[in-house]
Amino acid sequence: MNAPTEPTRKLRVATTSLAGCFGCHMSFLDIDERLFDLLPLIEFDRTPLTDIKHCGPCDIGIVEGGICNAENVHVLREFRANCKVLIAIGACAVTGGLPAQRNHLDLADCLQEVYVTEVSLSKGGIPNDPELPLPLDKVHPIHEVVKVDYFIPGCPPSADAIWKFLTDLIAGRTPKLGHGLISYD
Amino acid sequence: MTMNLETAAHPETLRRVAIEPVSRVEGHGKVTLLLDDDDRIHQVRLHIVEFRGFEKFIQGRPYWEVPVMVQRLCGICPVSHHLAASKALDQIVGAKNLTPTAEKLRRLMHYGQILQSHALHFFHLSSPDLLFGFDSDVARRNIVGVAQAYPEVAKQGVLLRKYGQEVIRLTAGKRVHGTGSVPGGVNKNLSREERDLLLADIYQIIAWSREAVALARKLYEQSPALYDDFGRFDAHSLSLIRADGALDLYHGGLRARRKDGSTVFDHVNYDHYWEHIFEEVKPWSYMKFPYLRELGPEDGWYRVGPLTRVTQCDFIPTPFADHERRDFLAYGGGSAAGATLGTHWARMIEMLHSAEAIKELLHDDDLLGDDLVVTGERQERGVGMIEAPRGTLIHHYRVDDDDVVARCNLIVSTTHNNQAMNESIRAVARKYLDGRKLTEGLLNHIEVAIRAFDPCLSCATHALGKMPLIVELVDAEGRQVDSLSSGSL
Ligand code: SF4
Numbered sequence: 001m002n003a004p005t006e007p008t009r010k011l012r013v014a015t016t017s018l019a020g021c022f023g024c025h026m027s028f029l030d031i032d033e034r035l036f037d038l039l040p041l042i043e044f045d046r047t048p049l050t051d052i053k054h055c056g057p058c059d060i061g062i063v064e065g066g067i068c069n070a071e072n073v074h075v076l077r078e079f080r081a082n083c084k085v086l087i088a089i090g091a092c093a094v095t096g097g098l099p100a101q102r103n104h105l106d107l108a109d110c111l112q113e114v115y116v117t118e119v120s121l122s123k124g125g126i127p128n129d130p131e132l133p134l135p136l137d138k139v140h141p142i143h144e145v146v147k148v149d150y151f152i153p154g155c156p157p158s159a160d161a162i163w164k165f166l167t168d169l170i171a172g173r174t175p176k177l178g179h180g181l182i183s184y185d
Numbered sequence: 186m187t188m189n190l191e192t193a194a195h196p197e198t199l200r201r202v203a204i205e206p207v208s209r210v211e212g213h214g215k216v217t218l219l220l221d222d223d224d225r226i227h228q229v230r231l232h233i234v235e236f237r238g239f240e241k242f243i244q245g246r247p248y249w250e251v252p253v254m255v256q257r258l259c260g261i262c263p264v265s266h267h268l269a270a271s272k273a274l275d276q277i278v279g280a281k282n283l284t285p286t287a288e289k290l291r292r293l294m295h296y297g298q299i300l301q302s303h304a305l306h307f308f309h310l311s312s313p314d315l316l317f318g319f320d321s322d323v324a325r326r327n328i329v330g331v332a333q334a335y336p337e338v339a340k341q342g343v344l345l346r347k348y349g350q351e352v353i354r355l356t357a358g359k360r361v362h363g364t365g366s367v368p369g370g371v372n373k374n375l376s377r378e379e380r381d382l383l384l385a386d387i388y389q390i391i392a393w394s395r396e397a398v399a400l401a402r403k404l405y406e407q408s409p410a411l412y413d414d415f416g417r418f419d420a421h422s423l424s425l426i427r428a429d430g431a432l433d434l435y436h437g438g439l440r441a442r443r444k445d446g447s448t449v450f451d452h453v454n455y456d457h458y459w460e461h462i463f464e465e466v467k468p469w470s471y472m473k474f475p476y477l478r479e480l481g482p483e484d485g486w487y488r489v490g491p492l493t494r495v496t497q498c499d500f501i502p503t504p505f506a507d508h509e510r511r512d513f514l515a516y517g518g519g520s521a522a523g524a525t526l527g528t529h530w531a532r533m534i535e536m537l538h539s540a541e542a543i544k545e546l547l548h549d550d551d552l553l554g555d556d557l558v559v560t561g562e563r564q565e566r567g568v569g570m571i572e573a574p575r576g577t578l579i580h581h582y583r584v585d586d587d588d589v590v591a592r593c594n595l596i597v598s599t600t601h602n603n604q605a606m607n608e609s610i611r612a613v614a615r616k617y618l619d620g621r622k623l624t625e626g627l628l629n630h631i632e633v634a635i636r637a638f639d640p641c642l643s644c645a646t647h648a649l650g651k652m653p654l655i656v657e658l659v660d661a662e663g664r665q666v667d668s669l670s671s672g673s674l
Contacts, residue, residue, distance in 0.1 A: 019237075022211050023260020023361045029309070030360050032347040033340070039329055049309065050327040051208045051629065071213075071234060098257040102238040110241040115466050118240075118594060121473070122463040122482060129469035131217055131232050156260065156361050185362070 011059040011170055014045040014083060018072040019099045019139055020065025022048070023156045024090035028062075030159035041170050058083045060169065066096040067140045071133035080146040085169070088148045089162070091155040091184075093141065098155075100139040107137055150175060154183040190611040193219050193227035204628050207231075207635055209310040209327070211261045212599075212642025216610060216631055224621060229614045231607050231635065233472035233642055240593045248274055248584045249368060255580070256362045258597075259641055261305070263362050264298035264353055265573035265598075268435075269580040272569030274368035276456075277584050279561025286554035287370035292435050293546045294356040294365060295571070296539040299434060300390075301349025302574035303491075303536040306639040307397065307529060308342025314633045315404045315529065320626025338400070341393045345536070348390045352543060355379045370558035380547055387544045391505070394537040398509050401530040405521060413517065414616075416525035416609040416634035419444040421477060421487040422497055423601065425572050428452065430499030432538065434572040441477055441487065442497055449479050455570045458579055462596070472603050475596060486604035489576030490638060495531040496522045503541035509534045525609050528637045573598045575639050599640040609634045 017025060025048060029035070046055040055061065055075075061083025067073055080086055091097035102110070116124035142148060152165060161181040168175040193199055196219055205215035212233075219228035239258055243251060252270040256263035268291055275283065283291075313326040316335060324330075332339035350360045355375060357363025365371050405412045421444055425437035438452035439461065450461065464473040465482055476485030496514065501507040513530055514522050521527035546552060569580045576598035583592040613634045618627055 017213070021257050021260040021263075023257070023263065026260045026361050029305070029346070030350060032350075033343055035343060036332065036340070039332060044327065044329060048208060048211070049329075051323050051625075051632075053205065053208065069234075098254065099237055101242040105238065105241055110238050114238070114240055115473075118464075121466070123465040125466045125468060127466060127468050127471055129232070131215070131230070131234075131469055132471065133234050155257070159360070185359075 010041060010043045012045050012057070013042045013047070013060045013062065014055045014058045014079060015047040015062040016055070016064070016075055016079060017048060018063060018065035018076060018093070018142070019068035020090065020092045020097070022064070024064040024092075027154075027156035027159050028089075028162050031163045032159070034163055038166070055079050055082045059085065060166075061086045062089050063087065063093050063142055064089050065092045066099060067136065067142060067145060068099060069133040069135045073145060076142055076146055085149045086146065087150045087152065087165075088142050089152045090157060091153065094143075094151045094153055096139045096141045100141075103138045107135075152177070155185045157181075158183065190226065190229045190614065191607070196228065199227055202623055202628070204631060207632055207642070209313070209632070210636055210640055210642060211259070212640070214635075214640070214642040216635075218614065218618070218623075218631075220623075224619075224623070226614050226619045229607070229611045229631075230469055231603075231610060233470045233603075240595060243590050243593045245589050247588055248277060248582065248590055251582065251590065252366055252368070253362070253364055258595075260361055261641055262298055262302050262574050264294055264357065265571055265578050266580070267357070267363070267366050268295055269569040269571045269573070269578045270582075271366040271368060272436075272571065273567035273580045273582050274584075275569070276564050276567030277582065278368045279563055280369035280559045281561055282559070283370055284554070284556040284559060285551040286374055286556055287558065289546055289549060289551050290356055290371045290374065291366055293375075293543060293552065294353060294363075295435050296542045296546070297349045297352025297356065299349075299539040299574050300394075300536055300543070301346045301353065302639075303532050303539070304342055304345035304349060304397075306574070306636075307401070307532060307536075308339065308345070310639075311529060311633075311636045312338065312342070314629070314636065319630050319633050320624070323625060326629075341396065345390060345393055345397070348386060349539075352383060355383065367558065369560050372557065374554055374557065375552040377553060380552060383543070384547050387540065387547060391537070391540045391544060394533070394540040395505060398530070398533040398537050401533040402512075402516075405516075405526065405530055409517060409520075412526040413520045413524050415630075416613045416637065417523065418525070418605070418608040418612050419523070420605050420608070421449065421480065421485070422493040423477070423487045423489050423577060424494045424497055425455070425570060425577060426452065426498060427502075431502045432494055432498035432500070432535075433502075434494075434535070434539070436571070439570075439577075440497060441479075443480075449477060455579070456568050458568060458570070458581075462579075464596070464600075470603070472600050473596075474603050475601055476604075487601065488605040489598060489601040490528065491531040491535050491574075492522070492525075492528040493576070494572060495534055501534070501538050503538050503545070505541055506534050506538035509537060525634055525637045528639075532639070575599055575641055576601050597641070599638070599642065602638050602640065606635055606638050606640060609637070 046052040061079040115126045165175045199219035202218045207214045255266045255270045309328045354360045357365035423441045426440040427433035427437045441449035464475045579596040581594040585591045
């Protein structure tokens with residue numbers, strides 16, 4: 001698959017990880033040396049690879065992970081407000097994913113167990129500093145909070161899927177993932 | 186300013202500056218600084234701000250799901266969790282000795298993991314600081330800038346990582362979140378074709394790894410005063426060690442040393458790790474603070490990871506890496522071996538070791554064997570430990586008669602380094618930031634120190650947190666979808 005030809009203006013791309021494991025970002029990096037084909041076509045805004053701390057106006061926003069706390073909500077809204085196209089990448093962003101396994105649990109029990117009664121703990125206590133963002137009692141997929149333009153399933157989606165998707169989008173085609181590129185692991 | 190900077194006496198009178206999020210690390214964290222009117226610093230904290238609850242929601246799941254599920258804690262080093270969990274579950278299924286094929290395939294997978302993770306950390310995340318300067322232009326201070334200014338360095342970084350990921354794909358079935366390791370062994374061997382595919386490139390990978398060590402060393406030698414001293418602190422140390430004292434990233438006994446190099450314990454079987462390691466909670470971070478029980482909660486915190494491992498092993502069992510280890514220890518009369526920024530150099534030595542270890546394994550026909558799984562007498566508890574890229578990783582499970590998980594405790598690498606990272610950024614704050622007008626470049630100094638640990642704030646956040654206030658979540662149309670108050674606890 002060839003990279004599309006160089007556009008007149010580089011597309012600006014932001015990515016973030018909310019309640020995700022960074023595996024989707026890893027899968028993006030798994031495009032390997034094709035990254036160098038991509039660099040003439042795009043420039044990065046806020047991503048875990050740059051030191052830009054807030055998302056500015058962007059063409060494409062890619063969000064990994066669901067929403068588990070107030071900080072996630074804030075970042076997600078900032079992405080939606082700034083990105084022309086917003087993409088939910090991976091099971092966590094699309095459905096909540098593995099972190100949503102905690103949705104059927106009682107939080108008080110969890111806290112008690114992890115921070116107070118755990119056997120390898122000498123001094124327990126539940127963290128409650130104002131610097132810690134407020135957790136939500138459920139983990140939510142991102143489309144419950146903002147409008148999402150595209151969903152890429154998979155845990156994580158393969159590098160080939162991400163490559164096909166991005167090159168389609170950059171070339172101005174409607175992204176299409178055919179057989180073998182869509183996974184639901 | 187002599188205070189330890191953990192807690193200011195009168196925080197309410199101080200101005201807050203936050204670095205949020207900490208970038209070019211994996212996971213979610215922030216740093217807060219409290220300053221007075223004269224820009225003197227009174228408090229510096231690295232907060233881990235996310236939580237997962239993994240230990241809790243794994244309860245009630247069948248034990249064989251664990252090695253696959255637990256990887257979703259961290260997409261950077263999923264193999265470490267995959268293998269630490271498998272080692273714990275080996276004990277549960279009574280698999281005392283794995284078959285040579287299973288043990289070697291797991292090792293191969295692990296060395297692939299170390300290789301890709303160390304390459305990612307050095308080239309993609311940290312090299313921009315080291316090549317351009319800690320306060321260089323933000324627009325350039327990233328892997329794209331490196332690709333423009335040093336294309337060969339960037340290319341080698343990307344291809345080193347790719348090779349490690351390919352080793353993982355061929356042993357685990359998938360680059361991220363594979364399934365190759367199971368309780369008692371592995372579920373596939375390596376075919377001849379797969380082996381030959383990896384063999385074709387391994388000599389190039391070793392050569393590039395040697396260049397990477399040389400680059401890390403050169404960067405150190407170019408600014409010895411800066412590198413020796415930056416974010417430096419003295420710490421006790423902990424790592425696994427092979428019975429003969431060799432560096433072993435897959436298995437061993439526990440070795441702990443005091444700041445002065447004297448032994449706290451050595452070759453300790455990790456099955457009862459809780460007799461040596463305890464944890465404390467501090468209210469301002471979701472990440473716990475572990476310490477060595479022998480030394481007590483105040484003084485017992487320690488450092489894990491590449492710097493510790495390379496420094497406290499007796500030798501590295503592959504020739505090129507051992508040669509580099511000796512050079513590293515000798516450098517500056519041992520100054521690099523205790524330096525926060527010396528960690529990058531030590532990390533590249535480990536990457537070279539992993540490449541050499543992969544080469545040795547690929548020449549071993551056991552990888553092609555068919556004897557994959559063993560079982561024995563079922564046990565109730567299992568503890569698995571491994572040296573993950575960032576340091577010692579502990580998985581601990583109790584599985585009841587009905588084969589579902591009853592209890593789980595994880596102490597991940599970055600958690601062991603919690604206090605160490607806080608000490609390091611406080612040292613940086615004292616030396617570089619105190620009394621000065623804070624600029625973006627100065628604040629990046631704090632992050633440079635954090636990055637030396639290659640923290641994985643993603644897997645450090647597996648615990649659940651408390652909601653101190655009320656929060657409401659509304660959807661795109663303004664409807665409330667979730668709300669919560671401290672009263673609901
Ligand atoms: S979808 Fe999978 S790989 Fe992506 S962030 Fe979630 S757990 Fe990680």
